[in-house]
Amino acid sequence: MTITQPDLSVFETLESEVRSYCRGWPAVFDRAQGSHMYDEDGHAYLDFFAGAGSLNYGHNNAVLKRALIDYLERDGVTHGLDMSTTAKRAFLESFQNIILRPRDLPYKVMFPGPTGTNAVESALKLARKVKGREAIVSFTNAFHGMSLGSLAVTGNAFKRAGAGIPLVHGTPMPFDNYLDGKTPDFLWFERLLGDQGSGLNTPAAVIVETVQGEGGINVARVEWLRRLAELCKRRDMLLIVDDIQMGCGRTGAFFSFEEAGIVPDIVTVSKSISGYGLPMSLCLFKPELDIWEPGEHNGTFRGNNPAFVTAAAALETYWTDGAAMEKQTLSRGQQIEETLAALREEHSDEIKQYRGRGMVWGAEFRDKSKASAVAKRAFELGLLIETSGPESEVVKLLPALTITPEELDEGLRILARAVRETI
């Protein structure tokens, strides 16, 4: 694809230096449909990033769009205070009937604010309030958001440095397979918990991602997750699963922890819950933890009604038959895995490892700078793909769950070409 250099001067002069994704994708986007985005000159880009995982059902999904247009046309409430609305009621009922009840999950639902980090902040706050303790344990390479509480349980040094103040009351422990693969799981954690001289304050909670998305697509084994759940129970710590990126079907089942058969005390959900890229997040918790005072965690944008409309439509369309959705995701995931396996075999000197679950995959490059170079070449060839990992050493594949096998194949071929032409 030949791309004419777009005029980015307005962004470069008026928008803050903090802008980031747009730097890797120098185009001015105008339209988007399904798994494609189009720039203002009409160039099409196949999207393997899906709005950072906020578009599991693709751009401008026709069913969700229809529901949203109908709601707007009849002057449905659009502001976001936590009033009782018909849109919120319909979402809560769908979520209960389609997601929670069939899985025997007893959670109360809290709307903590529109973004993922809002959900994490509320989860940490609630855990601390319930247990009357301030310490939280997180994991190496975790990412939980950019506000101060979330940053305190996030690993990335660059992002942490941006806080400008000490990030306190968070202690990192080794994530699955962080050490040598031989050290018994949770050896260090158990040791600190059991030792009065360790310096670890008894934690209120442990927060974990089942697959670390920003941290480099690090997949926790189900046995590891089960042992973590058991440890939390035994040591009286709440288990928070941050399912903001890996929930809503990304790994197959609706919640990423289902495969491990564990029931976290608190779960954060965001990104694809609205299904349409509209900001929305949830903090779910066991009913006995619901000790909030009314308004103790408040905010103007706590009930994004248009997002409730698309969220309910997404649940009804894709999750009424959750087994079919899961099957499709796992089959597309297999298509990705096979390609990455072949690519790794072809370029084993360059690609250190590939890993993933469901429809989130990563290829780690030995020369860390190569991953960004591959993403850049992929963009030139018409594919939007991002990197992750502490040094951006992993090319990350996060296509919409609804991508067709043909589109997926096309994107994988572009990726393979970008790898060949870069290394």
Ligand SMILES: Cc1ncc(COP(=O)(O)O)c(C=O)c1O
């Ligand atoms: C696991 C996880 N938690 C929290 C967040 C923060 O969400 P947001 O960017 O909406 O604040 C992210 C974002 O990537 C995430 O992947």
